[in-house]
Structures are given as C-alpha cells and as structure tokens.
Amino acid sequence: MQSVKYxxxxxxxxxxxxxxxxxxxPMSIGISVGGSNYLxxxxxxxxxxxxxxxxxxxxxxxxxxxxxxxxxxDYVRVxxxxxxxxxxQADHNAEDPARQARNLNFRNRMVEFGFRTDFTLFNLGQSSxxxxxxxxxxxxxxxxxxxxxxxxxxxxxxxxxxDPNNEWEDRWYDLRPLRTEGQVEDYASFIAAIPxxxxxxxxxxxxxxxGVEGSWRATFTDYLDDLSGMYANPEYxxxxxxxxxxxxxxxxxxxxxxxxxxxxxxxxxSEGGTFRGNPETNDSYGTIQFTFxxxxxxxTSFERALDHISRGK
Numbered sequence: 483m484q485s486v487k488y489x490x491x492x493x494x495x496x497x498x499x500x501x502x503x504x505x506x507x508p509m510s511i512g513i514s515v516g517g518s519n520y521l522x523x524x525x526x527x528x529x530x531x532x533x534x535x536x537x538x539x540x541x542x543x544x545x546x547x548x549x550x551x552x553x554x555x556d557y558v559r560v561x562x563x564x565x566x567x568x569x570x571q572a573d574h575n576a577e578d579p580a581r582q583a584r585n586l587n588f589r590n591r592m593v594e595f596g597f598r599t600d601f602t603l604f605n606l607g608q609s610s611x612x613x614x615x616x617x618x619x620x621x622x623x624x625x626x627x628x629x630x631x632x633x634x635x636x637x638x639x640x641x642x643x644x645d646p647n648n649e650w651e652d653r654w655y656d657l658r659p660l661r662t663e664g665q666v667e668d669y670a671s672f673i674a675a676i677p678x679x680x681x682x683x684x685x686x687x688x689x690x691x692x693g694v695e696g697s698w699r700a701t702f703t704d705y706l707d708d709l710s711g712m713y714a715n716p717e718y719x720x721x722x723x724x725x726x727x728x729x730x731x732x733x734x735x736x737x738x739x740x741x742x743x744x745x746x747x748x749x750x751x752s753e754g755g756t757f758r759g760n761p762e763t764n765d766s767y768g769t770i771q772f773t774f775x776x777x778x779x780x781x782t783s784f785e786r787a788l789d790h791i792s793r794g795k
Contacts, residue, residue, distance in 0.1 A: 512775025525571035598630025622685035662727035664714030689777035698768035709759030
C-alpha cells in the first residue's frame with residue numbers, strides 16, 4: 483500500500499507539472515466603489531476644462547461597478563465592466579462671474595459598459611498572482627496602466643431655478659428631448675468613451691485582491707451637460723425648453739456684484755448669436771474607485787485533486 487501511495491503521488495506530481503497551465507486560474511470577479519466627476523461648460527474655474535485640476539471636488543458623486551477579468555499572462559489582462567455613475571455641476575459653483583451669472587445647472591446619471599486592457603508596469607511578490615492557487619496565501623503588489631472602450635447611456639437633466647411666477651414644478655427635467663439649443667434632432671443618448679488610467683492592486687492572500695484606480699474618460703460628445711453651442715431663438719422652443727435654456731436674471735447678476743458678469747442680455751438669445759457653451763471641445767469625466775475582487779478557481783475537481791496530492795495534502 484505504501485508503494486502504491488508513493489507511485490500515485492509520483493505520477494500526480496509529473497502530471498500536475500504538465501498541467502500547470504490548467505491549474506492557473508486567470509479569471510477574477512469583483513466590484514468597484516468610488517466617486518466620479520466631470521469637466522465641461524458648467525461650473526469650474528476661470529478656464530474650464532483646462533486640466534484635470536479644474537474638476538470641482540465638492541461635486542464629486544457616487545460611482546459603483548462590477549467586472550470580470552481574464553489574465554492572459556502576467557503582463558496583460560482583459561476586463562469586461564459595467565458601471566453606474568453620476569456627474570453634476572452648477573454655475574453657482576464657478577469662479578468666473580460670467581458663468582455664475584449664466585446660472586445653469588445639470589446632472590447626468592450614466593451607465594457605461596465595455597472592455598478594457600490592463601498592462602502591468604511592475605509586480606512584486608508571486609509573479610503569477612493572482613492566477614495561481616498553489617500559494618493562495620502569498621502577498622503581492624501590482625501597478626498597471628489601462629485603456630479600452632465603453633458604450634455609455636446618458637440622460638442629462640436640469641432644474642429651473644429662475645421661476646418668479648411659480649410656473650414650473652420643483653424637479654429635475656430631462657433635457658435631451660427639449661432641444662434647448664434649437665437642435666433639429668435629439669443628440670445621442672448612447673455614446674462612446676475611451677478610458678485611460680492607472681491602478682494598484684494588493685494581493686492579500688487566499689485569492690482576495692484589494693485595489694485602487696483612477697481613470698479619465700474622453701468622449702465624443704459635448705452634450706453630457708446639454709451645453710455646446712448658441713442660445714436658441716425662444717420662438718422655436720417650447721415654454722419649458724425656454725425656461726431651462728436661459729436662466730440668467732437681474733437678481734442673480736446683482737448678487738454677484740462684479741462688472742465682468744455683464745447683464746441679462748449677455749446670457750440669452752440675440753440676433754447676432756450668443757454662445758451658451760463651447761462647441762470646440764467635448765465633455766469628459768472620470769472616476770477614482772476602490773476595487774475588491776476574488777480569483778475564480780476554474781480548475782476541475784480532478785485538477786484540484788492532483789494539486790492536493792502533489793502538495794502532499
């Protein structure tokens with residue numbers, strides 16, 4: 483019996499070595515929790531969208547997500563992701579008096595889904611972590627950069643803050659169907675975004691991984707905040723669209739007490755054309771998130787048994 487046991491163990495070790503790739507488990511699943519912010523025409527500093535430093539921390543909003551990751555090797559990993567995030571801003575948060583006087587606001591609750599590729603920058607600890615269950619207690623640290631492509635469903639909304647005659651409900655209104663800038667057609671509710679970012683991961687043993695990552699998304703739209711071009715002629719807008727598209731008023735401007743804020747005429751339609759936004763640049767947004775994931779043991783029961791035998795268990 484003893485010789486049979488040693489014989490089985492010997493062949494198990496040999497076969498386990500030959501099947502080492504099968505014992506590696508490249509799949510992991512996890513969740514992400516953090517905050518999101520945006521750069522666009524509303525709010526911001528004196529030069530909106532000049533850099534990431536122009537993002538307003540006080541308007542950071544929740545971002546949550548889930549992902550499934552596949553490690554092709556120790557250097558490249560592909561992820562499928564879905565995220566729910568919220569961006570918002572208001573001109574009363576701006577540092578520029580002219581934008582304060584414009585008095586616009588928005589929020590946009592978005593769902594993004596797609597794929598990204600991670601590229602390992604350096605890895606300390608077990609080289610094949612977290613793919614290998616042979617040493618589940620081994621600690622590790624990894625840094626990586628990533629990019630990819632997301633599809634994004636978005637729906638900008640705004641409140642009416644200038645309502646002296648109490649004509650409108652105090653709620654958030656969907657902006658896209660209102661065509662607040664006189665668009666012939668609604669702008670797209672489904673857009674593409676390109677994420678670019680960096681992250682760090684800590685393998686904390688038994689297949690559990692904790693990480694933090696920051697990512698900024700370049701988009702192909704200027705309508706995350708519903709602003710892009712000129713104020714539209716009110717004659718071609720619905721009453722609701724007119725009320726939302728131009729919310730500057732003498733009371734707001736007087737409260738700013740700064741000549742550079744101009745007057746109500748500077749923030750409404752004129753025959754010569756008055757810019758409401760900046761059509762030269764697209765909107766963008768980003769997230770900082772903490773990630774929690776678990777390696778999925780994709781081995782068969784036979785492969786697990788071989789691994790236990792080869793390790794003397």
